[in-house]
Amino acid sequence: MRRTILGAATLAVAALASLQTAPAFADSLTVDDPQDLRHGVDLRSVEVKHGGRNVVVTTTHTDLQESYRSGSSGTVFLDTDPDDPGPEYVFSGGYFSGTDYVLLHTDGFKTSAWGEPVEGSYRMRIDYDTEQVRMRIARDAIGSPDEVRVAVRVAGTRPDGRDTRKDWLGDPRSFTDWVAR
Template sequence: MPSTTRTGRAIVAAAGLALAATTIVASPATAATRTFDDAAGDVAHGVDVRSVKVVNDKNVRVVVRHDDLVRSFRSGASMTVYLDTDRSGPGPEYGLAGALFEGGDYGLLPTVGGGWKLSRRALPLECSYVSRIDYAADVTRIRISRGCLERPGEVRVAVRAGGEQPDGDIVRDWLDGRRVLTPWVPRG
């Protein structure tokens, strides 16, 4: 009987060590990902931002969940993801702007004027980044190489999505409010 008790204790101890090791290994990956929710129905348009996930790891990835994206250019749907990579600057250093309809284009640009304007004369940065739209899931997935952003240690974002209503009115939805940046997301 005592050997069975020792064996049971050894199994429990081994399981505890395995759980602790998993927790220690998983912590950096968890620290590199944050999800920020936004109120549903801020705007009566399919671009309505529902949530934004920021992953700061090998690449910087931003996943934006919308209400109901449509493929038609008539939606006038577009989005800008502002990226702040430098705590000492007054605002975001970059913006990835693009259409959210089929056939639309996008580009990563430096910001000017305190970080909230994209330079109209600048050419998109020539580095590795991609934006993909999944209309069935109402999700925009963005991946940006760390080199494009000068290899930041931490990042934070602001997201603005907009579109045109059938009556011609333009609506905009900001994650958490106009020009509000998320908390910093450390690199994992």
């Protein structure tokens, strides 16, 4: 009996030690979104990777178009402070060829709450073949947070130019789960 208890205790200590010495790696999260917008910017999924140096948000769309006539754009709200509800940063840009993007400080979702541009390294790349938009943000540009979560909104204009449609990941102004570094 004593040998069994000692063997079990040894296994428990060995298991605990292996958990403490496990290598650190980037955490990630992928969230799917239904096809609910009849526009090329329709959001299908969002992947958030939180690595040692960067936070990378990749959005996948249906029939993403290069033409400015699409009016395609997207906005990623980043929450980096669990003690302060709402986003601290907003990454916004056009999803058509020749457009621009910016990472700003914010104190909420409304554009009137958007503040000054963030100083630091960030980039947005659009791949029309894979229908993906990839935003890379240096962790130090957003205060090197321990965890992040995002809310994503995309929009596009119908060819007649009269109607702009929006598509949120999940419910409007709702965040994903937290993603730890």
